[in-house]
Amino acid sequence: MIKTLEWTASGIRFIDQTKLPTEEAYVTCSTYEEVADAIRTMVVRGAPAIGVAAAMGIALGVRDAEGDHVAELRREFEQICETIAETRPTAVNLFWAIGRMKDRFEQVSEMPVPQIKQALITEAQRMYLEDIAANEALGRNGAVLLPTTGGVLTHCNAGALATCGYGTALGVIRAAVESGKKLQVYADETRPFLQGSRLTAWELMKDNIPTTLISDNMAGAMMRQGKIAAVVLGADRIAANGDVANKIGTYTVAVLAHEHGIPFYVAAPWSTVDLDTPDGSKIPIEQRSAREVTHIAGKQIAPEGVRVENPAFDITPNKYITAIITERGVVKPPYAESLKQLAHAEAAASA
Ligand code: MRU
Numbered sequence: 001m002i003k004t005l006e007w008t009a010s011g012i013r014f015i016d017q018t019k020l021p022t023e024e025a026y027v028t029c030s031t032y033e034e035v036a037d038a039i040r041t042m043v044v045r046g047a048p049a050i051g052v053a054a055a056m057g058i059a060l061g062v063r064d065a066e067g068d069h070v071a072e073l074r075r076e077f078e079q080i081c082e083t084i085a086e087t088r089p090t091a092v093n094l095f096w097a098i099g100r101m102k103d104r105f106e107q108v109s110e111m112p113v114p115q116i117k118q119a120l121i122t123e124a125q126r127m128y129l130e131d132i133a134a135n136e137a138l139g140r141n142g143a144v145l146l147p148t149t150g151g152v153l154t155h156c157n158a159g160a161l162a163t164c165g166y167g168t169a170l171g172v173i174r175a176a177v178e179s180g181k182k183l184q185v186y187a188d189e190t191r192p193f194l195q196g197s198r199l200t201a202w203e204l205m206k207d208n209i210p211t212t213l214i215s216d217n218m219a220g221a222m223m224r225q226g227k228i229a230a231v232v233l234g235a236d237r238i239a240a241n242g243d244v245a246n247k248i249g250t251y252t253v254a255v256l257a258h259e260h261g262i263p264f265y266v267a268a269p270w271s272t273v274d275l276d277t278p279d280g281s282k283i284p285i286e287q288r289s290a291r292e293v294t295h296i297a298g299k300q301i302a303p304e305g306v307r308v309e310n311p312a313f314d315i316t317p318n319k320y321i322t323a324i325i326t327e328r329g330v331v332k333p334p335y336a337e338s339l340k341q342l343a344h345a346e347a348a349a350s351a
Contacts (some may be wrong), residue, residue, distance in 0.1 A: 002160040002203060005051050005056065005071065007125055012056045014044045017161060021202040032061030032080050039087040039094075042193070046162020047236045047272055048131050051093030054084045055124040058101045062120045073113055077105055089284040090313045092237040092274040097127065111137045128164045134269040135166040137327035142172030142180050142232065142267050143325065145330070150229035152176075153186040153211075153219060153257075155249035157199035158234025158267065168267040172325060177209055180278060185211045190247060192292040192310065213251055216249050223260040232255045232325075235268040242318030242335025243280030248311055254320035263322040270326050275343060280315035288312045 002270035018041065018343040019025045027043060029035045031128045035057030038044050044053045062328040063079035067073040081098050086118055088094060146152060152173060156162075159170035166174060166291060177183055190196035197213055214222060222228050231253055237245040244250070244266050257264040277283055290308035294300060300307075324331045325338070328346050331338035 001165045002206070004043055004046075004092040004161050004164060005053055005128075007056055007059075007121070007128070010307075012038075012053065012060060014038055015161070016052070017041050017045055017199060018043055018346055020161075021198050023137065028058075029057070031064070032057045032083065035060060035347070036087050038081050039084070045169070045195070046157060046159075047091035047093040047234065048135075048163040048168065049270055050091050051097035051271055052124070052128050052131055052164050054087075054094050055097040055127050057084050057099055058098065059121045059124040063078065063117050065117075068113060070113060070116065073116060074105070074109070088286055090236045091287045092277075093269075093271050096271045100127065111159040125345060129270065131164040131271075132166055134271075135163050135168055135171040135326040136175075137267060138168060138325050139166060139171035140173035141327070141330050142265060143175035143181070145230070145263070145265060145325070146172065146176040146181060146183065146232070147229040149182040149187050151184045151222070151227045153188065153222070153228045153253065154200060154233045155188045155216075155231075155233045155250055155253050156190045157203070159200055159203045161199050161203055163269075166217060168269065169232045169265075170200065171207065172232050172265070172267045173204075174207065183210070184221075184226060184227075187208060187211055187213050187218050188219060188249065188253070188341045189213060190249060191216055193288075193312075194296075195247065198310060201218035211342075215326045216252075219253055220256045223256055223262060228257075228260075228262055230263045231263065232265040232267055235266050235272050235324075236313055237277065237283050238266070238268060238273045238324060238339070239277045239279045239283060240275045240336060240339060241279045242321060242324065242331075242333065242339060243283075244318075244321060244324075245280060245285070245313045248314050251316045253313040254316045258320050264320055264325050265325055266316075266321055267325040270328055270346070273343075275325070275339065280317065283313075283315060288323055
């Protein structure tokens with residue numbers, strides 16, 4: 001399995017996603033500031049991977065903190081959490097992970113400092129394993145929804161590279177293929193950062209899953225020609241009413257799928273569900289550098305000084321979403337009720 005990120009004695013080791021697919025290079029971040037930078041610059045990206053990278057970054061910062069007393073350690077811990085929180089605004093997994101590390105800190109704050117440090121390292125490692133298990137479970141839950149044969153379109157990269165392993169949308173595809181389904185994946189290239197062509201195509205080819213790369217503006221034509229039987233993609237945040245923030249271009253794919261009567265599935269772990277955000281209009285959308293649009297692989301492709309917009313994500317209204325696939329189960333509209341029910345069912349089961 002691709003090791004997207006890994007806790008090691010010398011720091012957090014990441015596969016450098018800015019170098020793929022031409023170079024399989026790894027970087028080790030030995031301070032929490034370096035981890036924050038790796039998230040900001042998209043060495044590591046994808047909502048679940050960002051969340052666990054954040055938790056590991058916090059654990060690393062706490063491990064190396066100088067404070068000998070809990071009060072000092074708490075001050076440093078809060079500073080570390082603040083730095084990590086400022087990296088990327090849209091994926092709620094980042095804030096979910098920080099919240100979970102804060103809860104853990106409170107639970108163990110009566111203990112001696114070395115034990116607090118160890119508890120936070122253990123918590124981050126637990127989150128890593130939980131993420132892989134969640135992806136495998138949601139993969140199984142979603143696999144049954146895909147056709148036995150045919151084309152499945154995906155957008156961006158919601159694969160092993162966007163998670164701690166196996167992937168969300170690509171986890172569903174992997175599980176379907178493992179169960180014997182004969183799928184042909186259509187991967188949108190996903191301008192401007194090209195996660196589809198650079199990352200999705202790379203990781204699916206590594207697994208020998210039949211993959212066809214298309215540029216984003218080809219999706220409608222492929223649907224019209226009957227080549228796409230289903231769409232499955234990931235999410236950066238799912239609001240309480242089922243509106244979904246995901247990579248820019250997702251909304252376009254959703255409207256196209258609706259027009260062609262093609263099922264549109266969103267696959268995400270429960271850590272991506274944000275019941276505190278009522279609807280998509282309240283989700284902060286990250287704006288990224290104009291250079292991602294004006295340049296490709298360092299080469300300028302637009303006139304100097306042209307005005308650019310570069311929102312990294314868009315909102316897909318819940319009415320376009322056929323089902324949301326999670327490790328807890330598959331939910332269907334109306335999402336305001338079905339998501340709440342799933343939250344309560346799980347809370348009751350773990351009580
Ligand atoms: O900007 P990125 O590459 O972090 O955006 C990633 C996406 O939009 C993914 O589709 C999403 O995080 C789901 S990943 C399992």
